[in-house]
Structures are given as C-alpha cells and as structure tokens.
Amino acid sequence: MKTVIDADYLRDRLQALLAIDSPTGFTDNVVRYCSRELERLGLKPQLTRRGAIRAISQGGRRQGARAIVSHVDTLGAQVKAIKENGRLSLVSIGNWSARFAEGARVTIYGTGDIHRGTILPLKASGHTFNEEVDTQPTGWEHVELRIDAITGSKRDTGALGIEIGDVVAVDPQPEFLDNGFINARHLDDKAGVAIMLATIEAFQREQSTAPVDIHWLFTVAEEVGVGASSVILPEVASLVAVDNGTSAPGQNSSEFGATICMADESGPFDYHLTRKLAELCMEKDIPYQKDIFRYYRSDAAAAIEAGHDIRTALITFGIDASHGYERIHIDALLSVAEALFHYVSSPIEIARDVKEFATVQSFTRQPEKDPTV
Incomplete structure (x- = not known):
C-alpha cells in the first residue's frame, strides 16, 4: 500500500508517548506533550478543565464538522492499602486482569518521592512455596507491590511518603522490531494517538483541505468509561474513534490493515458512516x-451516552492480547492513518447533517424491500 503517512514520524511519536506514564487520572504530562506537538504542527489546542484536548483544522464550513478521537490515558493501578509487611495492596485503574500485572516493573508516584517497584503474586518464591506458586488464585487481592526501598513495616512505607490512593504506573517495556512488529503495554491507545498525530502531520504537510472543520480530540479518561463525553462541540455531526481492535480467536480483526468495527457492546455503529x-x-x-x-x-x-446526537464509527488497529502484553504491527497503524487522511478530506454526502433538525425529505435512506415507502 502506497501511503502519504510518514511511517518514521508515526513510530517516533509512539515511542515518545509510551515513555510518558499516563494512567487515567495522571495524564497531565502526556496532555502537555500532545499539546506541544499539535502546536508544532500548526494547530491551536484547547484544553478542558480535566485536560481533554480539542484542536481544529478549519474546513469549508463550521457546521456539520467531523471529529476524530483517541485517548491518551492508559491502564494502571492505585495503592489500596499499606500492608503490615510494608508492601502495597493495589486496585486496578481500568479493567485489566492481575494476571498481566504479575512481574510488572512499576513507578509509584508517592505523595513525597517517586519510587520504583515490582508487582508480585503473594506467593512468589518457588523455593518457599513449591507448587503453591502455580496453584494460587489470580486476582488483585492475590498480588502485592514490592517497593525498591528499605521498608519492612507499614510505618517504614509511610515514612517514604507513600499513601493510599497514590498512582502506580506500569512500565510499557516497548520493543520495536525491524519486521514491523511492536510489543509494549499501553499500545491501547498510545498507538491511536500516534496515528492521529501522523494523520495531522500528513494533512498539514500536503496542505490538504476539508469540506468542513475537522475536530481532533484527545480524551483523558476513556479507560474508566468517561471518554468523549464533554469535549464535543454542538457543530460536530460525526465522530470517528481510533482505538485497538481485538485480534483473537473468534474475531475478524487483524494486526494488518485497518479494522472497521460494526458494533460493540453499546450497539451498532452508524450505518452510513461505517459504510x-x-x-x-x-x-x-x-x-x-x-x-x-x-x-x-x-x-x-x-x-x-452523554447525549450527543452524532453519527459514530470506530476504526481500529489489530492488537494481540489487548489489555495484557500487547502486540501490533506498523502496517495496521499506517492503514488506519491513511484511511483517516482520506476521510477528513472527502466530500460530505449527507447534507442534512449541517442541521440538528431537518425535514424527513432530506433524511437518509437505507436499503428497503419496498422503495415506494
């Protein structure tokens, strides 16, 4: 596939994004990074109180605008309790299994200093627990965080400036292979953000034009269900989300090419936009x-769910082991970015979307058995 997207730029942005810890609720630094990059690309980002970003590429018309969205927040954890042995009990940020937390290297953003540590199962030593290491249950109540500091008691850990509620960021451990495969945590949705930035870079470089304004949106709490609930302006008529697609047994997603999601647990996506x-x-x-x-x-x-009357679609890059030890391929990232590049500059086909309300005469049509209706 011949593409206008700069693969090196996309890859570099993804590497930079992965290097910034950003579990939900701890996204200020990644928001600043994205805002600076948008400014460098010639846009003027605006931030909501919580940090969601909106940057607008002006098109031929303000009303009926198109929006593209991805999220900068990732999975993570918080300190649930300080244990008597000085280690930490955890609660997850976002929906992910403790199975994939075991062995993770992490950063603890304490109220005082920043500390490093490792998430371990409660029975971590085979020399001590023998086969119990393999038979112990999986769950957040069955892991603990070992801090890389001298502490053997609850009091010692408290003296380190660590408190209940402190954020725990999991290392992404990225590896970019020459054959195009990329392994890392938090590719959901750092890869989506990189795709959007690469699309904007190509749009600006090619001096492309759009029939309507393009709203580039970056949200900060998608992993906890908030997502694009409060960053969308009334003039937006359609929203395309960029996120991961689950390439797993029983799924049709792939780590190659773009995957268009026709429905998720919230129901079908817009018929006309997905088409x-x-x-x-x-x-x-x-x-x-x-x-x-x-x-x-x-x-x-x-x-x-926030009440926006807009058409929605979801275009994804296939990801293996989503919310776990994730893997993607650069091919899918380029395919999604290429599709977005052509979408934002494509002609408007549903003219009535300029208005919030219109007559039935201008309403869309779907295939029907009796075309006289």
Whole structure:
C-alpha cells in the first residue's frame, strides 16, 4: 500500500508517548506533550478543565464538522492499602486482569518521592512455596507491590511518603522490531494517538483541505468509561474513534490493515458512516476488514451516552492480547492513518447533517424491500 503517512514520524511519536506514564487520572504530562506537538504542527489546542484536548483544522464550513478521537490515558493501578509487611495492596485503574500485572516493573508516584517497584503474586518464591506458586488464585487481592526501598513495616512505607490512593504506573517495556512488529503495554491507545498525530502531520504537510472543520480530540479518561463525553462541540455531526481492535480467536480483526468495527457492546455503529469508511478503503486500496466486539466500548459510546446526537464509527488497529502484553504491527497503524487522511478530506454526502433538525425529505435512506415507502 502506497501511503502519504510518514511511517518514521508515526513510530517516533509512539515511542515518545509510551515513555510518558499516563494512567487515567495522571495524564497531565502526556496532555502537555500532545499539546506541544499539535502546536508544532500548526494547530491551536484547547484544553478542558480535566485536560481533554480539542484542536481544529478549519474546513469549508463550521457546521456539520467531523471529529476524530483517541485517548491518551492508559491502564494502571492505585495503592489500596499499606500492608503490615510494608508492601502495597493495589486496585486496578481500568479493567485489566492481575494476571498481566504479575512481574510488572512499576513507578509509584508517592505523595513525597517517586519510587520504583515490582508487582508480585503473594506467593512468589518457588523455593518457599513449591507448587503453591502455580496453584494460587489470580486476582488483585492475590498480588502485592514490592517497593525498591528499605521498608519492612507499614510505618517504614509511610515514612517514604507513600499513601493510599497514590498512582502506580506500569512500565510499557516497548520493543520495536525491524519486521514491523511492536510489543509494549499501553499500545491501547498510545498507538491511536500516534496515528492521529501522523494523520495531522500528513494533512498539514500536503496542505490538504476539508469540506468542513475537522475536530481532533484527545480524551483523558476513556479507560474508566468517561471518554468523549464533554469535549464535543454542538457543530460536530460525526465522530470517528481510533482505538485497538481485538485480534483473537473468534474475531475478524487483524494486526494488518485497518479494522472497521460494526458494533460493540453499546450497539451498532452508524450505518452510513461505517459504510463510508469501508468504501474509502476500497477506493484507495487500503487493506481492511470488519469486526464486532462483544466486550468493548470506546470514546464513541461515551459521546452517545452523554447525549450527543452524532453519527459514530470506530476504526481500529489489530492488537494481540489487548489489555495484557500487547502486540501490533506498523502496517495496521499506517492503514488506519491513511484511511483517516482520506476521510477528513472527502466530500460530505449527507447534507442534512449541517442541521440538528431537518425535514424527513432530506433524511437518509437505507436499503428497503419496498422503495415506494
């Protein structure tokens, strides 16, 4: 696939994003990074009180604007309790299994200093517990955080400036291979953010034009269900979310090409918008497939639940072992970015979307058995 997207730029942005800890609730630093990059690309980002970003590329018309969204926040944990042995009990930030937390190196952002540590199962020594290491249950109540500091009691840990509620960020441990595979935690949705930045870079570099304003949105609490609930302006008519697609047994997603999600647990995505994305992929020779995600929601769901009357779609990059030890391929990132590049500059097909309310004469049509109705 020939693409206008700068693969090196996309890869560099992803590496930079992964280096910034940003579990939900601890996103100020990544918001600052994204804002600076948007400014460097010639846009003027605006931030909500909590840090969601909106940057607008002016098009031929303000009303009926298109929005593209991804989220900068990731999974993580918080200190639930300080144990008598000085170690920490944890509660997850976002929905992920403690199975994938075991062995993780982490940073504890204490009220005082910043500390390093490792998340371990309660029975971590095979020399002590023998087969019990393999038979112990999995769950957040069955792991603890060992702090890399001299502490053997609750009092010692408290003296380090660590308190209940402190944020624990999990190391991404990224590895970029020459064959295009990328292994890391938090590719959901740092890769989506990198895709959006690469799309904007190409849009600006090519001096592209759009029929309507393009709202580039970056949210800060998607992993806890908030997503794009409060960053969308009234003139937006459609929203395309960029996130991970689950390439797993029983799914049609792939680590190659773009995956257009037709429905998730919140229901079907907009018929006309998803069809437009698929037709663009076919027209521009962008490899793609369609899928449905049963245990999944995105920024789009949060926007609809917040009461925004907009069309929504979800375009994804296939990710193996989502919310675990994740892997993607650069091919999918480039495919999604290419699709977005052509989408934002494509003609408007549903003219009535300029208005919030219009007559039935201008309303859209879907296939029907009796075309006289």
